[in-house]
Amino acid sequence: MESNPEARPILSAVGISKSFPGVKALKDVSFDLLPGELLAVIGENGAGKSTMMKILAGVQAADEGQVLIEGSPADLTSVEKATEQGIALIHQELNLPTNLTVAASMFLGREPSRFGFFDQRQIRGRSAEALARIELDCSPDELVGNLPIGKKQLVEIARALSAEARILIFDEPTSSLSAKETRRLYEVIDQLKDQGVSMIYISHRLGEVQRLADRVVVLRDGEYAGQLDRHEISHENMVRLMVGRDISQFYQRVSHSPGDVLLEARDFLSDAHPDKPVNFSIRAGEIVGIAGLVGAGRTELVESIFGVRQSAGGRLVICGKEVVPQSPRDAISSGLALVPEDRKHDGLVLEMSVRENGSLPSLGRQARKGFVDSRKEVEAVDRMIGDLKVKVSGREQVVQTLSGGNQQKIVIGKWLATEPRVLLMDEPTRGIDIGAKQEVYRLMHELSANGLAILFVSSEMEEIIGMSDRILVMHEGSIAGELPRDQFEEEKIMTLATGGAADPRSVTS
């Protein structure tokens, strides 16, 4: 359905601002959603998309600004109130309880009841109706936990519809779906459009935005960066608005002649996919990216290499020595370091200071006979703060209060203090702003120029194409293909990542 510019917006965000400790997530953002349109909200990670949507869905409250629904101010201070207004968020991490039936989960928290007992007949009837509305072939009595992830998501949509939602918000809905599930989701979205449902669609997959969106709003660093009407939506225009500069300037990968092989996996098995042997090797000075969908086993692979998880078999050669680390301790002494995916949970001890975090993995080097040498520790941490340009009020600042970018610099810095030969990085720029991103990229370049081998996992297409010398594409635990630099194309990567047959010429193994 073409959006009608004369129509009165069903929802308007007016001057929304939101801060978290150490970071301003949204600055004075305004936009309109017209009835029956699909508005895509795009931006890099950390641009503020998810925060904006959480405010609309009542998960978080805005510090400043207002949301109008059909022209009048709406109270969105809780999820219940947002639901009453007809707003429903389809979560990025699906959050249906897995131990309930489809019908029960659809009415969770608003069960029709008679005298305090569930009205099972109504629950089953109305859930069957909602499932039929999006032509989802699934019994209301099925356990949610038994459904494949694509169907779970459709159940969430059905659940929103059964709650009379008029505005659906999709937060990166295809990030964990297979190609087939993704096509099915698009069909459902087309049906909903025909039924006049208004939708906000968050994504950083530009291909799908081009396919689906009536209009695009771009956020950058928490600010409104511009919008594109239907006929203006193109890959180049979106990237220009998202990044705010020419993409080729943003990534300046200069390949070096690679040195010795520093990490080699021979029929290596991660714990999550013990039946999928993985083979690859990385040389000093190389940056190798691992692409793939969420759930393809990328994190499990790097964590198995690092000894966080127990590998299920196979061999690893690290810096010329054959070892399979049994713990991160082993991995560190072999010359590995891992910047983990979940910075707050695995990367940092949030309640501790910059000093204590910065020295944690290298504390043994800054100690004599088990006693910490405070002078050495302070020197090392101050050097890290200076080298990495970490913005802190002092080395005793608690890391919790730092911005995501500065936190990530401390995670990288604490590893550099262990003088690793191979740096594993899992989503190294997740949740940090553009400026910090650029600095992380600059660091990666510098480190590889100094002879480090870098293996990094990323879900951001631009990043993986811009930063890698080679790309390994994973699909369901296997390496589906390896692409050299002259074959980096978004389409090729996606085809491999979704299990599509690769063009045989594009696979060099």
Added chain:
Amino acid sequence: MKKNLGIILLLAGVVIITAMLQPAFLKVANIQNVLRWTALFGLISIGVSFVIISGGIDLSIGSLMAMSASIAVILMTEKAWNPALAFIIVLGIAGTIGLIHGLLITRLKLQPFVVTLCGMMLYRGIARVITRDDQKDFGGVEEFTALKFLATGKLPAGSPEGIPFPLVFLIIVGIIAHIFLNKTIYGRYLLALGNNESAARFSGVNTDFMKVTAYVICSFLAGFTGILFALDFNSVAPNTFGNWYELYAIAAAVLGGCSLRGGEGSILGVILGAAIMRVLYNSINILQIPTRYEFIMIGGIILCGAMADEIAKIVKARKSARKSAASS
């Protein structure tokens, strides 16, 4: 020091109020009494604070003390073993029990609460079985005088106005514990592990080893202090010896600034916490408040302390939030 300011004020408050209401509180014998008991409770409180800082809990302390004391008294009197050898054997047993706790928690992934709750019942049961539920005595005044000096002696030796000997143990153990926690890499690992086990492991900390170490320290100190208590009482009543002591120790640790969420705590704070517990108990006695009010007073004052601490934190957080809002 700043962290411990609140608890120092609380201790000073209780001491001053009690002394004003009943000057007998300040008599040398009474002060010696309070110090001796503070030292004994301080030792088990330091032990449990390691476990609490690691993010765990130990409910078996009182029972383990009873078991250790029972074994010690039986070996020394009925079996007539060399007291020093018996002492060492009991410490070995206590340390091994800590090792078992730690391994069950780290290898089998049992919850600390479950492991040590079962331990609490098991060791009490063992103490009762091996003593056949009989009270065991160390015998007359003349026997084991050297050993008893450890629990009831005063320094310098022979002076009635001297320092109770257990205070020596508390000071030595306290200093070692403080240095371990604040000056060694292992102390840092323990604090990191208590705050965020996952991040500590990702950083190469041998988290399982550190946890096991904490349980070994705790059980070892419980066994050691158990024997001192038995020497102090001159007897072991297996059914009641050490009842509630784990909870006193945990309360002292919490009063002293340990968070039951782990990752936080200072040894000086814990010692001060143990001192408050003992002064409170003593003041109930000396003010001739009926002992049935004991738990109400101790429970109430600890709760108030914990509340004051949290309220102070909230006020501080609001202030700093306002400050950062004003500056941005």
